[in-house]
Structure formats: structure tokens, C-alpha cells
Amino acid sequence: MDNPEGAILSVESGPSNILYRIEKANYQIVHVKVLNPEVIPEDKRIYGPSAISELSKLEEWNDDSWKTLEVYQDEKGIWCEKDISPPTVPKEYLLDYPIHDISELTVIHHTKSRTSEVAYNNRQTVFLKIVRFPHKLQYVT
Numbered sequence: 001m002d003n004p005e006g007a008i009l010s011v012e013s014g015p016s017n018i019l020y021r022i023e024k025a026n027y028q029i030v031h032v033k034v035l036n037p038e039v040i041p042e043d044k045r046i047y048g049p050s051a052i053s054e055l056s057k058l059e060e061w062n063d064d065s066w067k068t069l070e071v072y073q074d075e076k077g078i079w080c081e082k083d084i085s086p087p088t089v090p091k092e093y094l095l096d097y098p099i100h101d102i103s104e105l106t107v108i109h110h111t112k113s114r115t116s117e118v119a120y121n122n123r124q125t126v127f128l129k130i131v132r133f134p135h136k137l138q139y140v141t
Contacts, residue, residue: 008048010132013037018045021132022052028064031087035072102128 006024013019018034032055034040044050055061058080060069066082073079105128106119114130 006052008046008051011046011048011051012132013045019132020051020055022055024064026064029087030066031068033068033070033085035070039071039073039078102130 006022009021009023009029011018011020015037016035018032018037018040020032020034022030022032024030037045040051040054044054055071058069058071058078060066060080060082063082067087068083068085070081070084071078072081100120106122107116108119108125109117111117111127114132116128117125118128120126
């Protein structure tokens with residue numbers, strides 16, 4: 001790993017928040033939601049080493065007990081809350097679709113970086129679309 005603090009696996013930067021999935025230096029995968037984007041300077045939000053450098057300034061960064069971290073800022077300063085939401089998609093976003101272990105699906109054809117044609121139950125062909133964040137599910141259905 002080039003950066004001793006870790007690596008950004010995915011980032012979604014918007015006007016109201018920034019969502020990160022990060023592999024920390026200890027290989028732990030964590031999810032960070034920055035609720036006030038101005039906490040991280042605009043030129044450092046999506047470049048991995050710069051974003052991690054900014055996040056590592058937070059006291060909570062060095063605490064390995066959390067899986068998710070929400071970062072927000074108010075008039076008193078920057079605050080963090082650990083593990084107040086799960087790192088996985090909440091049940092209300094799943095729409096009663098069946099859950100499958102994707103490692104058991106046979107890839108027939110990769111159509112895009114997160115879309116593949118796969119064999120389901122060793123016979124039926126379906127398309128598998130992987131979304132990185134819950135708010136992207138609306139574009140899949």
C-alpha cells in the first residue's frame with residue numbers, strides 16, 4: 001500500500017456530503033460519511049492520499065473499534081459519531097430482493113465495471129449491477 005494511512009476504495013462526493021469506503025493501513029474496511037463537505041478542502045476530497053491525510057487528523061481515525069464514522073461540523077467544531085449506522089445497505093433499501101453470495105455466481109460477460117451478465121442457480125442468466133452506496137439503488141430498479 002503506497003499510503004501508510006490506507007487507501008480509498010470508493011468515493012462519492014456531492015454537494016451535501018461525501019461518502020468514502022476506505023481500507024485503513026491495518027486492512028480494516030471502514031465507511032466514512034462526511035455530512036459537511038467543507039470539512040475536507042475541495043481539492044483534497046477525491047484524491048485518496050489527500051483525503052486520508054485530512055481524515056487522519058480526526059482523533060477517532062486512530063481508534064480501530066469502529067466500522068462506520070459520520071463526520072459533521074457545527075459552530076463548535078468538527079464532530080464524529082462512530083457506528084451509528086451499519087456499513088451495509090439498510091433493509092428498507094433492499095425491496096425484498098433475494099440476497100445471494102456473489103462469489104457463487106458464474107460470470108458470463110463483463111458489460112461494464114460494475115455490471116456483469118451472470119449465471120444464477122447454474123442455469124438462469126441475469127444481469128448483476130453492483131452499487132457502492134444506498135442512494136444509488138434508485139437508479140438500478
